[in-house]
Amino acid sequence: MQIAIDGPAGAGKSTIAKQIAKTLNITYLDTGAMYRAITKGVIDRKIDFADQKAIAQYAASAVITFKGQRVFLDGEEVTEGIRTPEVSEHTSEVAPIPEVRKVLVQQQQRIAEGTDVIMDGRDIGSTVLPNADYKFYLDAAVSERAKRRYEELQEKGGLNGKTLTDIEADIARRDYNDSHRAVDPLVCCDDAVRIDTTHMTIPEVVACVIDHVEDGTAK
Known part of the structure; x- marks a missing residue:
């Protein structure tokens, strides 16, 4: 069984996907963490973000592995390191690079082959798992996502002076970039179930997705 969850930043994709994976006892793959990991590697190696060729070469050689919810880059755990504001800011520069996406x-x-899996991202249903058994698109108002x-950042002490208005502007800009990039843009597939999570709790969204899976209406 393959479940694809797509949607913009802050729609709750990862949180929902993790709980569904636990409930259904299937593998969860955080594809966004992979792009974040490459971005962290680029930052750590001081590669110029304008040098797409160098970034692509690094991505081709980087080794990303998962142990449960823990993320490792070239053997080093980066679970927390890939969630910093700096990585978040620059991931949108790395993710659109065609060669990086291809890798x-x-x-x-390959991870999805022969296993029950749920993935979340921006191009899962359209590109990564186009034949997924179930596809969902989670969305929410920009103000709610901000x-x-x-x-989340306030709780982790990672605001670094950013206001709610700043974050809303960042998300709106990322939405535009994700949906207008030339390669694998963010889209809601015609065969995906769209869920607006603006006024829903996490348990409500999880229940909604599982209900669709169990009754087969998301196929």
Whole structure:
């Protein structure tokens, strides 16, 4: 069984996918963490973000592995390191690079072969798992997504002076970039179930997705 979850930043994709994976006892793959890991590697190696060729070469050689919810880059754990504001800011510069996407999509597809899996990202249903058994698109109002991200960063002490207005602007800009990039843009597939999570709790969204899976209406 393959479940694809797509949607913009802050829609709750990862949180929902993790709980569904646990409930259904299937593998969860955080594809966004893979792009974040490459971005962290680029930052650590001081590669110029304008040098797409160097970034692509690094991505082709990087080794990303998962142990449960823990993420490792070239043997070093980066679970927390890939969630910093700096990595978040620059991931949108790395993710659109065609050669980087090609490398990571191939890795994601290999992981999905022969296993029950749920993946979340921005091009899962359209590119990574186009034949997924179930596809969902989670969305929410920009203001709500910004509020969620603000509260998350505030709890972790990672606001670094950013206001709620700043974060909302960042998310709106990322939405535009993700949906307008030339390669594998963010889209809601015609065969995906769209869920607006703006006024829903996490348990409500999880229950909604599982209900669709169990009754087969998301096929």
